[in-house]
Amino acid sequence: MQETPAQISPATGGTGLLSAVLSDNPPGRRLLNGLMLLVLLALVLAPFLFPGTKALGVSARICIFALLVASYDLMLGYTGIVSFAHMMFFGIGAYGVAIALIKGAAGWGAVLLGAGAGVLLAVVLAVFIGVLSLRVRAIFFSMITLAVASFAEIVATQWRDLTGGEDGLTFSVPEMLRPGFHLLENPLLGVKFNGTVLTYYLTLAVCLVLFLILLRVVNSPFGRVLQAIRENEFRVEAMGFQVVAYRTIAFVLSAVMASLAGALMALVLHYVGPEATLSFSLMVDVLLMIVIGGMGTLYGAVLGAILVVVAEYYLQNLLGSVSAGLSGVPILSALLHPDRWLLWLGVLFVLIVTFFPQGIVGRLRQASQPKPGPASANRPN
Amino acid sequence: MSSPAWILRRDQWQQWAPYAVTPVLILAALPAMGVGSWLTLTVAGLSMGVMLFLMASGLTLIFGLMDVLNFAHAAFITMGAYVATSVLGRLTGWTNDESLAMNLAAIVLALLAAAAATGTLGFFFERIIVRRVYGAPLRQILITVGALIVMEQLVIVLWGPDAIALPKPVALRGSVIVGSSSIETYRLVALAVGLVVAVAMQLVLTRTRIGLLVRAGVEDREMVEALGYRINRLFIGVFIAGTALAGMGGMMWGQYQGLVNSQLGDAVNVLVFIILIIGGLGSVGGCFIGAILVGLTSNYVGFLFPQLAVGSNILLMFLILMWRPRGLLPLAGH
Numbered sequence: 109m110q111e112t113p114a115q116i117s118p119a120t121g122g123t124g125l126l127s128a129v130l131s132d133n134p135p136g137r138r139l140l141n142g143l144m145l146l147v148l149l150a151l152v153l154a155p156f157l158f159p160g161t162k163a164l165g166v167s168a169r170i171c172i173f174a175l176l177v178a179s180y181d182l183m184l185g186y187t188g189i190v191s192f193a194h195m196m197f198f199g200i201g202a203y204g205v206a207i208a209l210i211k212g213a214a215g216w217g218a219v220l221l222g223a224g225a226g227v228l229l230a231v232v233l234a235v236f237i238g239v240l241s242l243r244v245r246a247i248f249f250s251m252i253t254l255a256v257a258s259f260a261e262i263v264a265t266q267w268r269d270l271t272g273g274e275d276g277l278t279f280s281v282p283e284m285l286r287p288g289f290h291l292l293e294n295p296l297l298g299v300k301f302n303g304t305v306l307t308y309y310l311t312l313a314v315c316l317v318l319f320l321i322l323l324r325v326v327n328s329p330f331g332r333v334l335q336a337i338r339e340n341e342f343r344v345e346a347m348g349f350q351v352v353a354y355r356t357i358a359f360v361l362s363a364v365m366a367s368l369a370g371a372l373m374a375l376v377l378h379y380v381g382p383e384a385t386l387s388f389s390l391m392v393d394v395l396l397m398i399v400i401g402g403m404g405t406l407y408g409a410v411l412g413a414i415l416v417v418v419a420e421y422y423l424q425n426l427l428g429s430v431s432a433g434l435s436g437v438p439i440l441s442a443l444l445h446p447d448r449w450l451l452w453l454g455v456l457f458v459l460i461v462t463f464f465p466q467g468i469v470g471r472l473r474q475a476s477q478p479k480p481g482p483a484s485a486n487r488p489n
Numbered sequence: 490m491s492s493p494a495w496i497l498r499r500d501q502w503q504q505w506a507p508y509a510v511t512p513v514l515i516l517a518a519l520p521a522m523g524v525g526s527w528l529t530l531t532v533a534g535l536s537m538g539v540m541l542f543l544m545a546s547g548l549t550l551i552f553g554l555m556d557v558l559n560f561a562h563a564a565f566i567t568m569g570a571y572v573a574t575s576v577l578g579r580l581t582g583w584t585n586d587e588s589l590a591m592n593l594a595a596i597v598l599a600l601l602a603a604a605a606a607t608g609t610l611g612f613f614f615e616r617i618i619v620r621r622v623y624g625a626p627l628r629q630i631l632i633t634v635g636a637l638i639v640m641e642q643l644v645i646v647l648w649g650p651d652a653i654a655l656p657k658p659v660a661l662r663g664s665v666i667v668g669s670s671s672i673e674t675y676r677l678v679a680l681a682v683g684l685v686v687a688v689a690m691q692l693v694l695t696r697t698r699i700g701l702l703v704r705a706g707v708e709d710r711e712m713v714e715a716l717g718y719r720i721n722r723l724f725i726g727v728f729i730a731g732t733a734l735a736g737m738g739g740m741m742w743g744q745y746q747g748l749v750n751s752q753l754g755d756a757v758n759v760l761v762f763i764i765l766i767i768g769g770l771g772s773v774g775g776c777f778i779g780a781i782l783v784g785l786t787s788n789y790v791g792f793l794f795p796q797l798a799v800g801s802n803i804l805l806m807f808l809i810l811m812w813r814p815r816g817l818l819p820l821a822g823h
Contacts, residue, residue: 190630240810247558247770250630251762252806258759259803266799388755392638399631442646451646454638461631462621 129320131327135407140472147410151312155305164304168311168376170417172369175315177397177409178322179365185404186326187358188338189246192391193237193253196260197363199386200233201226201370206277206380207270214280223371227364234363238356249355257391264382276381285310285375311372318365323406325361334358335404389450393420396453399460402467411468416453423449507817511781518789525669530788536676538784539683540745543738544757545764545776546690547731553707553771553820554727556626557619560633562735562761563754564640568610569603569736570743570753571644574653576602577744584658592658596678596744603740604733611732615725644751652750655743679741686737687777694773703727707771707820763806769816778817 127134135144150157154167176198183189201223208222233256241252264271271277281303283289289303299305325331333354336344345351374380393416401412431444443451460467466474519527548562576599577584583595618636622629657675664671694700706713706723714720742757743749764783768775783802790801797804809817 184627188627190627240807240814244815245770247626247630248766251558251766252810255759255762255766255803255806258755259800262799392634395631395634439646445646447650448642448646450638451642454635454642457635458618458632458639461628461635465628 131320131324133323133327133406135469140407140469143472144407144410147414155299155308159299161304164308165376166417166421168308170413171312171315172373172376173394173397173413173417174410175318175372176366176369177394177401177413178319178406179362179369180394181398181403181406181409182322182326182334182358182362182365184398185402185406185408186331186338187334187355189242189355189359190250191253191359191362192250192388193257193260194362194366194394195386195388195391196257197230197234197366198370198373198390199260199264199380199382200230201367201372202374202380202385203264203271203277203370204229204367205371205374206279209279209281209374210277214282216282219282219371219375222374223368226367226371230363230367231360234360235356238359239352242352242355242359257386257388261382261386261388264386272381274382276379276384278379281307281375281378307376311376314368314372318368319406319410322365326406330354330357338404392450392453392457396457398467399457399465400467402469402471403465405467405469405473408467408469419453420449423452427452507775507778507813510817511778511785514782514785514789518785521789521793523669526792528667528670529672530792531785532672532680533676534785534788535781536680536683536784537787538781539687540679540738540741541757541760541764541784542777542780543683543686543741544735545761545768545780546687546773547734547738548761549765549768549771549773549776550703550727551731552765553773554703554710555619555623555724557623557629558633558770559619559731560630561614561618561637561640562732563758564637564644565607565611565732565735565754566739566742566757566761567641567644567749567751567754569607569739570655570749571648571653572603572606572736573599573740573743574648574655574749577655584656587659589660592660593678595658596661596682599744600682600737600740603736607736607739608729608733611729612725614732615728619728641751641754648751650751652748654747655749656747657744675745679745682741686734690734690773699723699726760802763802765816766806767809767816769819771820772816772818775816775818 135141151167151171155164158164158167176194180191180194183191183194204224204226205219205222208218208225212218212221237252237256238249241249265274267273280286284291284303285307286303289306291301291306295301326334333344333349337349337351337354341351344354370385373385377384397412397416398409399412400415401408401410427444427449431441434441434444442448464471515531518530522530544562544566547565548559552558577595580595580598583591583598586592614636618632619629622632661675661678664673665677666672692700694704702713702718702723706720710720713723739754739757743753746753760783764776764779766779767782768777768779782805786801786805787798791798794801813819
C-alpha cells in the first residue's frame with residue numbers, strides 16, 4: 109500500500125483547530141481537499157440541494173456507508189487483514205435497534221439500549237473471533253470471518269421469532285424521527301423540517317463524529333503500529349509489540365463502528381432485513397467502495413461510498429434501457445440485463461484491484477506529490 | 490519405572506489424537522441413538538464427507554503449494570454442477586434406463602465433463618487472474634473475491650437465474666435396507682466415487698514423480714525451483730487439478746441435492762473453509778479428516794439436536810481451534 113509522505117509525517121502546515129479536528133491528516137493537496145470540502149458541503153446541504161425523500165435516502169445511505177467503509181479501512185487498509193464479517197456487525201447494530209424498538213416503547217431509551225446491546229455483542233464476538241483466529245495467519249481470519257458471517261445470515265433468516273426471518277422487521281422510530289413530526293411550523297428555504305430531515309442530520313452528525321474519531325485513531329501512535337504491522341508483521345513483533353493484540357483491537361474497534369452504522373441504518377430505513385443489512389452482496393459493495401476510493405486513506409471511503417451508492421441507483425436504470433435496445437441479441441442482452449449489475453461491478457472490481465490498486469485518493473495524492481517515489485514502492489502489500 | 494506399553498506418552502498422544510477424533514465421534518454417537526439410525530447417519534455423514542473432500546482437497550492443495558487461497562473456488566463448484574445439468578439433460582435416455590450400468594456411465598460421463606470444463610476454466614483463471622498476485626495475500630483475496638462475483642453472474646447469464654433440476658438416475662433413487670436402517674443408494678455411490686478419487690489422489694501424490702514434486706513444493710517451493718524444476722508448470726497443473734476436483738464435487742453435490750442454483754457453491758464453500766481450518770491449511774490428510782468430521786457432525790447433530798443443526802459446523806470449528814489453534818494436522822512452515 110502506498111504511503112504518502114503526508115501520512116508518514118503529517119503535514120504540520122495549517123495548524124489550528126481544523127488541523128486538530130482532522131488529526132493533522134488532511135485529505136491531500138488542493139484538488140482532493142477541494143473535493144472533500146465539496147462533498148461535505150453537499151452532504152450538509154443535501155435536504156436543500158436535492159429535495160425529495162428518495163434523494164435524502166440516498167444521501168443518508170452515503171453517510172452510513174462512508175462510515176462503514178471507513179471502519180472497514182481500519183482493518184483492510186491500515187492493518188492489512190480482510191474480514192468478511194463486517195456486515196454481520198452492521199446487522200447486529202441494526203437488528204439491536206429494531207428489536208429494542210419493537211419490544212420496548214418506541215423512544216430514545218430503546219434506541220440507546222438497542223444500539224448499546226448491539227455494540228456489546230459486536231465487541232464480544234469480535235474479541236472471540238479475533239483471539240482465536242488472528243493468532244495463526246491473517247488468511248485464517250478471513251476464512252473464519254466468512255464462515256461466521258454466513259452463519260449469521262442463516263441465523264437472521266431462520267430465527268423468525270426474533271428477527272422476522274426473510275421478511276425482516278418493520279418498526280416505529282421515536283416520535284421526533286417520524287415523517288409526520290415537524291420541528292418548524294413553516295418550511296425553511298423551501299424545505300420542511302420533518303422527522304425525515306432530522307433523521308438525516310442525526311445520521312450525518314453521528315457519521316461525521318465517528319469518522320473523525322477513526323481519523324484520530326489511525327493517526328495516533330496506535331494507528332502507526334497498525335500500519336507497521338501491515339508493512340512488516342515480523343519486525344513489529346520483534347520490536348516487542350503484541351501483533352495479535354493490536355490486530356484484535358483494530359478488529360473490535362472496526363466492529364463497534366460498523367454496529368453503530370447499522371443502528372443508524374435501522375433508524376433511517378424503519379426496517380431491517382437480511383437483504384438490507386447483512387447480505388454478502390452488501391459486503392461486496394463495501395469491498396468495491398474501499399477499493400475504488402483507495403485503501404488505507406479513510407477519505408477514500410467517502411468517495412467510494414458516493415460513487416458506488418449513486419452508481420447502484422442509476423446503473424440499473426442505464427442497463428435496463430441498454431438491454432431493452434438489445435432485446436434481439438441473445439447473449440448480449442442477457443449480459444446487460446438490469447439484474448446483472450453485480451456482474452459489471454465485479455468486472456470493475458477485478459480491473460481496479462489489478463490495474464489501479466491505490467484507488468482514487470491514492471492516485472490523487474500520488475499525482476500531487478512533487479517527486480513520485482520509485483515505482484516499486486507503489487505495489488500494494 | 491517404565492509405564493505399560495498401552496499408555497501413550499504425552500507426545501505420542503499429541504501425534505495420534507487428530508486421527509482418533511473421527512472414530513471417537515462415530516463410537517460416541519452410537520449410544521446416543523439406536524443402531525438403525527446410527528448406521529444410516531454414519532453412512533450419510535461419510536458420503537457427505539467424501540463429497541466435501543473432493544471440493545476441499547483441490548483448494549487445500551492449491552493453498553499448500555502456491556500459498557494462494559482461491560475464494561473463487563465456490564464458483565468452480567457451481568460451474569461443475571451446472572455443466573452436469575447440461576450434460577445429463579442430453580443423456581436422459583441413459584439416466585432413465587433401469588440398468589445400473591447405464592446410470593453409472595451417465596454419472597461418470599457427467600463427472601468427466603464437469604472436471605474438464607472447470608479444469609479448463611481453472612487453466613485460464615490461473616493464467617489471467619491468479620498469476621498476477623502470487624506473493625501478495627491481500628490482493629489475492631480481493632481479486633479472487635471479485636472473480637467469484639463475476640463467475641457467479643456469468644453462470645446466471647449462461648444458464649438463467651432459475652434453479653435447474655439435476656435428478657438422480659433412476660436406479661440410484663431408492664434406498665437399501667440394511668437391518669433396521671435404510672441407506673439412500675445415491676449416498677453409497679457418492680461414497681464410492683469419492684473414495685475412488687481420494688485413493689487415486691493419494692496414489693498420485695505418493696507414488697508418482699509428479700506427486701513427489703508437488704509434495705516437495707508444498708514443503709519447500711524454492712528448493713524445488715533451485716533443483717531446476719519449473720515450478721510454474723507445477724502451479725498450473727495443480728491449479729487445473731484442484732479446480733477440476735471442485736467441479737466433480739459440485740456435480741456430485743448438485744445431484745445429491747437434486748437442484749442446482751447459482752448459490753450452490755457459496756453454501757458448500759463455507760463448509761469447505763471450515764474443513765480447511767479444522768484440518769490445517771494446505772494439508773491433504775487433515776483435509777480428509779476435517780471433511781469426514783464435518784459430514785458426520787452435520788448428520789449426527791441434525792438428528793439429535795435439530796435446532797443446533799445450522800451452527801453445528803461453526804461450533805465444531807471453534808472447538809477444534811480452541812484445542813488446536815492451527816488445525817488438526819498443520820503443515821510445517823505454513
